[in-house]
Amino acid sequence: MSAPTSAHEHPAARALAGRHRIRLWEIIPWLLAIAFYFAFPRYLGFGTELLVTILFAISLDLALGYAGIVTLGHAAFFGAGAYTAGMLAFHHIWSEPITGLIAAAVVAGAVGLGSGLVLLRTTGLTLLMLTLCTMALLEEAANLGGHYTGGFDGLPGIDIPPLFGMFEFNPLYPRVQYLYVLGVLFVCFVFVRTLVYSPFGQSLTGIRENTLRMHAVGAPVRVRLIVCYTISAAIAGVAGALWAQSNAYVNLSTLGLDRAATVLIILVLGGYGRLYGAFVGAVAYMALSHFLSKYFPTAWQLGLGLLLVVIALFARNGILGIFETLQRRIGIKRPSP
Amino acid sequence: MKRLIAASAAVVILANWAHAQEVKVGVSLPYTGVAAEIAQQMDRGLELYLKLNADKIKPYKITLIKRDTKDPAGANAKLALQELLTQDNADIVTGWVYSPNAIAIAPIVTAGKKLAIIMNAGTAHITNLSPYYVRVSFSMWHAGFAMGEAAAKILKAKTAAVGYTDFPPGKDSLNAFKRGFEANGGKVIDEIPMGGAGAVPDFTPFFQRVKDQKPDVFFVFIPSGDHAAAVAKTYGALNMRQANIRLIGPGDVTVDNKLQDMGAAAVGIITMHHYNADLDNPENKRFVAAWKKEYGADTTPDFTSVGAYDGMAAIVHVVQTLKGKIVTDKAIDALKGWKFSSPRGPIMIDPVTRDIVMNEYLSEVATGPDGKLHQKVIGTIVNVKDPCKELKIGPCASN
Numbered sequence: 001m002s003a004p005t006s007a008h009e010h011p012a013a014r015a016l017a018g019r020h021r022i023r024l025w026e027i028i029p030w031l032l033a034i035a036f037y038f039a040f041p042r043y044l045g046f047g048t049e050l051l052v053t054i055l056f057a058i059s060l061d062l063a064l065g066y067a068g069i070v071t072l073g074h075a076a077f078f079g080a081g082a083y084t085a086g087m088l089a090f091h092h093i094w095s096e097p098i099t100g101l102i103a104a105a106v107v108a109g110a111v112g113l114g115s116g117l118v119l120l121r122t123t124g125l126t127l128l129m130l131t132l133c134t135m136a137l138l139e140e141a142a143n144l145g146g147h148y149t150g151g152f153d154g155l156p157g158i159d160i161p162p163l164f165g166m167f168e169f170n171p172l173y174p175r176v177q178y179l180y181v182l183g184v185l186f187v188c189f190v191f192v193r194t195l196v197y198s199p200f201g202q203s204l205t206g207i208r209e210n211t212l213r214m215h216a217v218g219a220p221v222r223v224r225l226i227v228c229y230t231i232s233a234a235i236a237g238v239a240g241a242l243w244a245q246s247n248a249y250v251n252l253s254t255l256g257l258d259r260a261a262t263v264l265i266i267l268v269l270g271g272y273g274r275l276y277g278a279f280v281g282a283v284a285y286m287a288l289s290h291f292l293s294k295y296f297p298t299a300w301q302l303g304l305g306l307l308l309v310v311i312a313l314f315a316r317n318g319i320l321g322i323f324e325t326l327q328r329r330i331g332i333k334r335p336s337p
Numbered sequence: 338m339k340r341l342i343a344a345s346a347a348v349v350i351l352a353n354w355a356h357a358q359e360v361k362v363g364v365s366l367p368y369t370g371v372a373a374e375i376a377q378q379m380d381r382g383l384e385l386y387l388k389l390n391a392d393k394i395k396p397y398k399i400t401l402i403k404r405d406t407k408d409p410a411g412a413n414a415k416l417a418l419q420e421l422l423t424q425d426n427a428d429i430v431t432g433w434v435y436s437p438n439a440i441a442i443a444p445i446v447t448a449g450k451k452l453a454i455i456m457n458a459g460t461a462h463i464t465n466l467s468p469y470y471v472r473v474s475f476s477m478w479h480a481g482f483a484m485g486e487a488a489a490k491i492l493k494a495k496t497a498a499v500g501y502t503d504f505p506p507g508k509d510s511l512n513a514f515k516r517g518f519e520a521n522g523g524k525v526i527d528e529i530p531m532g533g534a535g536a537v538p539d540f541t542p543f544f545q546r547v548k549d550q551k552p553d554v555f556f557v558f559i560p561s562g563d564h565a566a567a568v569a570k571t572y573g574a575l576n577m578r579q580a581n582i583r584l585i586g587p588g589d590v591t592v593d594n595k596l597q598d599m600g601a602a603a604v605g606i607i608t609m610h611h612y613n614a615d616l617d618n619p620e621n622k623r624f625v626a627a628w629k630k631e632y633g634a635d636t637t638p639d640f641t642s643v644g645a646y647d648g649m650a651a652i653v654h655v656v657q658t659l660k661g662k663i664v665t666d667k668a669i670d671a672l673k674g675w676k677f678s679s680p681r682g683p684i685m686i687d688p689v690t691r692d693i694v695m696n697e698y699l700s701e702v703a704t705g706p707d708g709k710l711h712q713k714v715i716g717t718i719v720n721v722k723d724p725c726k727e728l729k730i731g732p733c734a735s736n
């Protein structure tokens with residue numbers, strides 16, 4: 001048994017260094033998404049909603065899965081982004097979609113930064129309750145500001161000009177919306193993927209696993225958490241803006257507990273802290289609820305509930321966790337070490 | 338060869354004939370969630386019309402495709418409608434309980450170019466949002482405005498306090514009542530938002546505040562459902578009747594399928610509405626009897642059921658008039674000015690606004706000889722058009 005000649009040839013070191021490499025299977029979700037466009041032109045409304053949810057779940061994964069910030073109020077940022085893009089367009093201030101996304105990211109990020117500065121002093125249940133409160137406050141503000149936000153009835157028929165001046169958003173066959181959301185999702189995903197494998201991302205995982213130790217090694221824990229929370233909020237804001245633009249509509253539901261809880265369920269269902277958990281969870285949850293409710297309009301929640309119970313009982317790490325366990329059981333080794 | 342041509346021609350003709358026979362109707366209702374009970378009342382209403390009028394529909398066939406709109410978020414209602422139009426090729430679409438959903442889907446209705454019959458959603462200006470909308474249910478202004486007029490003229494009230502659930506139908510109802518009441522010499526002395534629609538609040542502080550101000554009438558708007566019983570109980574517990582404050586409201590306060598839960602405190606509540614199950618007309622007697630036979634003696638239809646029942650009547654009228662071949666523009670023309678003997682009395686679709694014209698009934702809750710609570714009509718206003726559009730108020734003006 002010969003010792004490795006230098007430190008970076010040690011299997012552990014190679015595994016660490018190779019973690020961020022793009023694996024062949026990572027192309028599959030994107031191929032599937034493009035195939036979906038051609039195979040199911042009449043399901044693109046559902047597809048668009050699905051992609052927006054994936055992006056929203058990814059933003060939550062960054063905060064919850066990687067940095068361990070337990071939040072039940074992530075819809076606050078989704079809604080902030082949705083209302084930013086929606087109100088700018090509705091009041092004819094600024095309606096170009098892509099710059100609308102940037103504005104939404106800035107506003108949602110600012111909300112994340114402002115609330116993060118206060119909230120992230122706390123942890124655990126206190127943090128959970130405070131994130132919930134932030135969302136409730138924003139929701140009530142949107143309700144009271146009905147003159148600008150449309151209140152409970154929402155802002156109807158937001159006029160979004162054609163993308164790049166060429167591709168018009170069709171409300172009945174949302175092809176352009178689908179590709180637009182897919183493109184933005186890809187860009188955001190590449191960003192998040194790069195981020196979580198960067199030293200910054202590694203320090204977030206460190207904070208999640210052992211905050212005291214991170215303090216002890218001199219990492220600026222609170223600053224890192226606030227930065228992470230702000231980035232996560234900005235991405236959630238982009239997801240919200242995409243939702244508002246592709247639906248040509250914003251209402252209070254974008255700030256509701258329903259949305260925040262659903263995305264949390266989706267992430268836990270798929271497997272958090274795994275990047276692709278958002279994809280798997282969103283597809284499983286939304287496809288099941290969409291098609292069950294289509295064929296059993298009154299009883300579809302039963303099927304969905306059973307799935308959640310089964311996952312909660314037998315797969316604590318979500319659907320991706322099942323695959324990981326199986327891999328270990330049949331002894332397939334990870335390719336890198 | 339000749340035989341083959343003849344056979345294929347026959348197949349084509351048969352296929353066309355079959356196509357003309359079947360009319361696909363997409364129904365979007367919140368079959369799950371907080372409004373699931375309303376959806377059930379409505380689903381029963383529309384199924385009952387089809388059952389009672391099976392011979393009217395022949396030789397055509399109406400196929401219902403039901404979809405769950407789940408919540409008021411808009412997105413699910415949009416998806417359901419998109420798929421009804423593009424996958425199922427629905428000829429007519431109908432349903433919608435929540436106003437936000439009816440507002441959210443308006444661009445799709447316009448793009449889809451199919452007749453869309455609103456069976457419930459009551460925010461006044463919805464029918465202005467798409468030229469394909471026809472509403473058979475009501476506008477919040479129908480009952481609110483009429484109640485305001487009646488409170489001043491018939492109940493001779495000088496002052497009123499208003500308590501409302503703080504969401505758009507509540508605000509709509511408040512504005513409508515205030516407009517009608519103050520135009521006839523009354524004065525609204527207090528407006529109290531009483532929490533959101535999601536949960537039933539403790540009404541005591543709101544009602545106590547009203548009691549301290551001693552108005553002649555207390556106008557309450559709450560969503561039809563579980564709020565109603567709590568309103569009646571609080572009103573009774575605070576002895577407000579003994580303080581000579583009359584509880585009034587639109588019919589949501591005394592909705593039929595919750596009336597028996599309200600207890601003795603409900604006696605004397607005065608409401609304005611277009612329907613209650615005790616209405617004395619032959620159509621309604623037939624309707625209520627058929628309902629109880631079909632769904633059980635302890636069930637009762639309410640105004641949401643009648644909205645769906647009349648919606649289905651409108652669809653059957655369109656199918657008959659167009660002989661099963663639905664062309665949207667002709668369908669809308671067929672409904673403009675359409676008259677029908679509904680369980681709520683005579684109704685008509687206003688040819689200008691595509692909204693409903695109907696009677697409003699002033700009713701008082703009383704204990705009947707059977708010991709149960711009933712609603713007794715004490716006044717009728719005939720052929721009421723949506724006052725919001727008549728008076729061109731706010732978004733109702735943009736037609």
